[in-house]
Amino acid sequence: MKDIIKITEDIISLEDTVNLVKDPKAGAISTFSGTTRDNFEDKEVKTLSYEAYIPMAEKSVQSLITEARQKWEDLIHIAIIHKIGDCPVGETSVVIAVSSAHRRQGLDAVSWLIDELKVKVPVWKKEIYVGEDSKTGADGGQVWKANNTQP
Amino acid sequence: MTQKFTVLYFAAAKDASKAESDSFEWKEGITSQVLTQLLLDRHPTISTVLKSSMFAVNMEYMDQDSNWTVSPGDEVAIIPPVSGG
Numbered sequence: 713m714k715d716i717i718k719i720t721e722d723i724i725s726l727e728d729t730v731n732l733v734k735d736p737k738a739g740a741i742s743t744f745s746g747t748t749r750d751n752f753e754d755k756e757v758k759t760l761s762y763e764a765y766i767p768m769a770e771k772s773v774q775s776l777i778t779e780a781r782q783k784w785e786d787l788i789h790i791a792i793i794h795k796i797g798d799c800p801v802g803e804t805s806v807v808i809a810v811s812s813a814h815r816r817q818g819l820d821a822v823s824w825l826i827d828e829l830k831v832k833v834p835v836w837k838k839e840i841y842v843g844e845d846s847k848t849g850a851d852g853g854q855v856w857k858a859n860n861t862q863p
Numbered sequence: 864m865t866q867k868f869t870v871l872y873f874a875a876a877k878d879a880s881k882a883e884s885d886s887f888e889w890k891e892g893i894t895s896q897v898l899t900q901l902l903l904d905r906h907p908t909i910s911t912v913l914k915s916s917m918f919a920v921n922m923e924y925m926d927q928d929s930n931w932t933v934s935p936g937d938e939v940a941i942i943p944p945v946s947g948g
Contacts (some may be wrong), residue, residue, distance in 0.1 A: 746948050762947070765873055765940055768922040769947075794947060806948050826948060834919070834940070835947030836874035856875040858915075858944035 716791035724804045733789035738811035742818035746806040756842040762796045765834040786817035866935035876941040880906040893933035917942045
């Protein structure tokens with residue numbers, strides 16, 4: 713059983729991540745892929761970037777995986793990859809892939825893992841907005857986002 | 864030789880302090896309240912972000928209500944509300 717954890721500046725490939733968790737004993741590979749939106753309320757997002765406390769992020773993702781393995785015994789390999797640095801609109805920011813003997817536990821584990829990741833893992837997203845003034849080309853400000861709850 | 868501990872700033876805390884990390888002199892009895900005051904003395908601009916942040920010590924979140932103190936050599940991180948995913 714492999715645990716694959718990466719916090720990376722590289723572009724994330726869903727297909728490559730799925731390949732990492734393939735296994736002859738797996739009857740299912742369940743995935744979640746998060747991508748960056750182009751809007752927040754009425755503002756247009758020009759670009760986004762992610763920052764992480766990398767060693768703690770890796771450690772807290774490992775704790776989530778360990779907890780998931782206790783909750784669902786059917787899981788085989790688990791890969792969680794999060795992008796940091798610039799992440800243009802529409803690009804993949806996070807991928808979770810879980811192989812399991814049967815689909816139900818894999819699907820449940822993926823859903824739980826992304827919910828927990830968004831609350832607990834020390835990663836931050838900054839949105840930089842398109843400015844109103846097209847002449848100066850000044851951007852429309854930037855905001856560090858916050859997910860809904862704290863750990 | 865004086866003993867130290869490290870503070871790391873991330874995201875909004877980094878912007879507000881204009882620092883990625885600091886070294887502080889360690890002393891007995893640095894609770895979260897004492898730590899907050901030390902941070903405000905050094906970086907008055909982080910007051911707002913500090914209110915919504917958590918502390919992590921050696922990469923573990925600290926319970927706001929429990930009694931903990933900083934130890935020499937600790938790595939303390941200021942964790943603003945997270946937004947991964």
